[in-house]
Amino acid sequence: MNAKLAEILKREVMQFEVITHPEAYTAQERAARCHVTGWRLAKVVVVRDGDWFAMAVLPASAYLDLPEFRAITRRPDLALASEAEIARLFPDCDVGAMPPFGRLYGMPVYMDRTLAAGPDLLFEGGTHREEVRMPTSDYMRVAQPVIAPLAATRRAA
Numbered sequence: 001m002n003a004k005l006a007e008i009l010k011r012e013v014m015q016f017e018v019i020t021h022p023e024a025y026t027a028q029e030r031a032a033r034c035h036v037t038g039w040r041l042a043k044v045v046v047v048r049d050g051d052w053f054a055m056a057v058l059p060a061s062a063y064l065d066l067p068e069f070r071a072i073t074r075r076p077d078l079a080l081a082s083e084a085e086i087a088r089l090f091p092d093c094d095v096g097a098m099p100p101f102g103r104l105y106g107m108p109v110y111m112d113r114t115l116a117a118g119p120d121l122l123f124e125g126g127t128h129r130e131e132v133r134m135p136t137s138d139y140m141r142v143a144q145p146v147i148a149p150l151a152a153t154r155r156a157a
Helices: 003-011 027-034 066-073 083-089 136-143
Strands: 017-020 042-049 052-059 109-112 120-124 130-135 146-148
Touching: 003 130, 027 120, 042 066, 042 083, 042 120, 066 109, 066 146, 120 136, 130 136
Parallel strands: 052 109, 109 146
Antiparallel strands: 017 130, 042 052, 120 130
16 A cells, blocks of 8 residues: 555544455456455546546446546546556556545545445555455545546447
């Protein structure tokens, strides 16, 4: 777990558990390694509009409904951040393994409503080898995400 995340978890007196696993890069791979459904494991998608960046926190089993997110944020030029931008924004994390605490990085957080409804949340702690599990209520109290319908699923052909 990266130092920024460890500090906020301690400072805010949050309950949490660290789950270590073999290196995994995709959200669905992470869910399988933790033996949980992809609907309970969170992935972070970083978006940008010019110099403005935000985190979208989604279930591993879903993808970001970008047109819906543009409408919610009232940012018609919103796009996915590049890997280079993500590396620059989160220098203390493995690329793509940022925890969903935007305040640690000076950006707002938007969370899909399906994750907000669950009892607990699993997310990356800054590396591709561990997840953090905590009560959703603790996460919501500290991260203060905007709850919105962000997730979409692919329909079968």
